[in-house]
Amino acid sequence: MSLSLDIRKTYPGFDLDIRLEAGNERVALLGASGCGKSCTLRCIAGIETPDEGRIVVDGVTFFDSKTGIDLTPQQRKCALLFQNYQLFPNLTVGENVRAGMDRAIPQDRQEDLARRYLSVFGLSGFAERYPARLSGGQQQRVAIARMMAATPAIYLLDEPMSALDAYLKSALEQTLLDLFDVLDATVLYVSHDIDEACRLCDRIAVMHEGRVVEVGSPRELLRAPRTLAALRLTGCKNTSPARKVSDTVVEALDWGMTFDVGAAVPDDIAYLGVRASYFHEDNRAEPGRNTYDLKVARVSDSRFERLVLLDPPRADSPSRLQWKIDLRSAGDRGLPEAGDVLRMHFDARRIHLVCR
DSSP states (O other), rough: OOEEEEEEEETTEEEEEEEEEEEEEEEEEEEOTTHHHHHHHHHHSSSOOSSSEEEEEEEEEEETTTTEEEEOOOHHHHHHHHHTOOOOOTHHHHHHHHHOOTTSSSSHHHHHHHHHHHTTTOOGGGGTTTTTGGGGOOOOHHHHHHHHHHSSEEEEEEEETTTTOHHHHHHHHHHHHHHHHHHSSSEEESOHHHHHHHHHHHEEEEEEEEEEEEEOOOHHHHOOOSSHHHHHHHOOEEEEEEEESSSSSSTTTTEEEEEEEEEOTTTTOOEEEEEEESEEEEESSSSBBEEEEEEEEEEEEOEEEEEEEOOOOOOOOOOOOEEEETTTTOOOOOOOOOTEEEEEEOOOOOOGEEEE
16 A cells, blocks of 8 residues: 655644655654644545645545545545544444444454454453543553554554553554554554654654655664754754854854864754763863863753753853763762763764754
8 A cells, every 4th residue: 555645735824735655664754743743644534625735545546636536534444543532432342443344344243353453452351341431541442443443545643652651552562563564554653752653663754844854764864864853853952053164163053062073064054963862971081172061050860861951151052951871871980960060072973963
């Protein structure tokens, strides 16, 4: 199966203008809230109508503004999993799963299939319950089982992990991966979580303000993002407007710091980024372009990391630098505290430069 998407739609204060091609693969739509991810899925499913453009799934034209084609949601046979599940409250769990199945399938066969899908998601004993008697996580799994049972032309998932705790989320991710491995279909997976997108999808389409600004494999986007949106969405905590100083030297304007990146700096450089774990303390290094004495403004700990906020040299800087220390490998060495001054070295090979 495949997807060819080229649509435009104007919303109040927002324009959706998206082009995307996908084959039998899992593609994440990654972007901040309000960038158009869910709107895109709703247009594909036929819940909303684009102003113009074309949508083709597996050779079937769902929508074409030039020829007047606009199939109904029922004719499109899409499976769209919403964030809020949308189970039928008056139907049992088993009946909910059967709701999307082909009516030509015999009743006993439908019931058998429903039990199988519920068993996959650990819900085999819940077929006779009603949604109101389920937890949010259980409702989420019923909704996914219903989607899979419908055997749609394309699978559209809108942040399906949003209601799950960490344990259930990890278990469900593995179940989805098992199912995805045997699906011969296109999967569009909406998320704002880069780690989730990396684990579940083959490619990631970065969306920003209604447009796809960058597409690549998780590895490509993490190693060499080409836009500020991709930099930030792939977890880069330290970004700054930048300008070229010389052939290999760039200045981070927000921080008042210059870096020799050891490679040609583009003439149209717009931003640079440094990931929070991609620089380190080095008391042996001499202060220079890639080494700075920075004061610790604040520290905070999570389970496995200490986040250190560092004041950059520019006194009126609009942002502080974030540095992460892995507490598991820190050993007995002293950890930085607020007020400390640290000599920090920035690896030239790990400074990202983007032009838009």
